[in-house]
Amino acid sequence: MYRDPVESLEPLHHRQAAIRTLRVGMIGIGTVGSGTFRVLARNRADIAARAGRSIELVMVAARNLERAAGIVGDSVALTADAMHVATHPDIDVVVEVAGGTGPARDWVLAAIAHGKHVVTANKALLAVHGAEIFAAAREKGVIVAYEGAVAVSIPIIKALREGLAANRIEWVAGIINGTTNFILSKMRDEGLDFAAALAQAQALGYAEADPSFDIEGIDAAHKLTLLAANAFGMPLRFADAQVEGITALQGVDVACAEQLGYRIKLLGVARRQAAGVELRVQPVLVPAAHLMAQVNGSMNAVMVKSDAAGLTMYYGAGAGSEQTASAVIADLVDVARLDGVHAAQHVPHLGVHAHATNALAVLPRAAVHTSHYLRVPVHALDQIQAIAAGLAERKVPVRQVALAAERPGVGPQVLVLTGPVEQGALDLAVHALQARAEVAGPVTTLRVESLEG
Structure with a gap:
């Protein structure tokens, strides 16, 4: 019922090198994979014009071959062996949209080892194994692209790296x-x-x-x-x-x-x-x-x-089959355009001034400096000033104090907005506040972000 994946692929050397089609193998044909197939087929001419060459999905690895055939028809070779896609000599770029961090790591590293570019929407894979994957890509001089792994339809990686x-x-x-x-x-x-x-x-x-x-x-x-x-x-x-x-x-x-x-x-x-x-x-x-x-x-x-x-x-x-596919195909267009550009340009931790920023530590929680919201349950409405005074004693800048509007089943609540203060200092102040006689229950704290300059 299914074509043999090896026999069904035309050897690359039969194509004209100057206009050679970018041949794509995809691992996974679920929500994102099926969307990628549909958009590639529907917008084939526009995508080729923007990429400067045709982009063709030639092979798909899927656990359920019958379901996969129902999606791609007889236009694409099918296999149940994802590693076959990752290592096939006539595939230029592997799209990994199966998810997970175990087998996906092996498939991606195998593709890189065989000199193939990789496009993935798998954020967990890159967050956990990205250092290893990007190091391997740098050594082999191939691209690892992942726009769809971050904000789905929003081209934020391209904005950061280019715009x-x-x-x-x-x-x-x-x-x-x-x-x-x-x-x-x-x-x-x-x-x-x-x-x-x-x-x-x-x-x-x-x-x-x-x-x-x-x-x-x-x-x-x-x-x-x-x-x-x-x-x-x-x-x-x-x-x-x-x-x-x-x-x-x-x-x-x-x-x-x-x-x-x-x-x-x-x-x-x-x-x-x-x-x-x-x-x-x-x-x-x-x-x-x-x-x-x-x-x-x-x-x-x-x-x-x-x-x-x-x-x-x-x-x-922030979600969707074709929305994510849009980002995946944008990465394929970049691969089509940039095939041959030094791989360091596609590895995020080798960005501008990497030698200076690599040494920066991630700040511990206690050192983060923001404004805060506090909700303090109290025994009586007239205890609002006592709460503000308790915070002031601990050098926490108080910007606003108010009583919460009455809600069914909820007792009196004092609401506080602080000025900027280190989390460690606020934690100590809240611990002391919690021990005051006026406080009737656990104090809730949340950070406040102005998102200004």
Whole structure:
């Protein structure tokens, strides 16, 4: 029923070298893979015109060959052996869209060892094994491209590496997980608690049956690691990132943030400091009037602050088959154009001034310096000044103090917005505040991001 993959491929030397088609092998034909096939077929002529040569999907590896045949028909050779695609002599570039960090690592390294370029949308693979993969690519002089691994339809890697190439990047901040942004939007717009919003996200297909990677912030941290590598020319430091998800976020804090003129977003932040780089994912308060606060549903957005261009912002879909395929094919177009360019130009941690930034440490949590939101349960409404005084005693700058609006089943709450303060100092102040007689329960703290200059 299926053509033999080896016999079905025309030898490359039969093609004219000057206009040779870029021959693609793809591992995986799920959501992203099927979208990639459809877009390549539908926009074939436009893609070839932009790439300067034709791009042809010639082989696909899939676990379910019957399902794969239903997607690609008889136009593409099929195999159940992913390693066969990775090592086939007549394939120029391997697209890995199967996911995971185990077998995918082996396939990608095998492709590189056989002199093939690699395009992947697998952020977990690169965050965990990127150093090894990029070192191998550099040694073999091939490209590893991964636009689809970061912000789906948003070409943020290209923006950092090309559009902002003249700039020193100061910070990057983004809503880079569509599932959590959908959940937070529902919590705010419909007053849902976290569990109800998550259930709705799962029912609509925005969240997986096991949503842990999304709601615990791990997916966003994988992506942030790649953004930081491109922004600062630093190694991939996923293991050093501070990661906090939204599972502990309460609806009362979403409402209180609104009362104070803020919205809560799960934000990935990479910021260059004199002593190192902040690398953190956490729910934060963003001013409600800020553009980032207007990013709702499953949409993504990334903001970049650089010395020459200033503030720039990029917005687009945070999930989707053809949306991710758009980024994958953009990488294939780059490979088609740049085949033969030195591989160092495609390895993020070998970016501009890598010799200087590689030494920068990732700042520990205690050293991160931001403003904060505190929600302090109290026994009585007249204890608001005692809370402010308790923070002042610990040298925490207090910018605003208010009483939370009454909510059914919730006792009196004092809301505090601080000025910028190191996390370590704030932690000590909150510990002392917690021991005061006026405080009736656990103190909730969240960081506040202005996302200004």
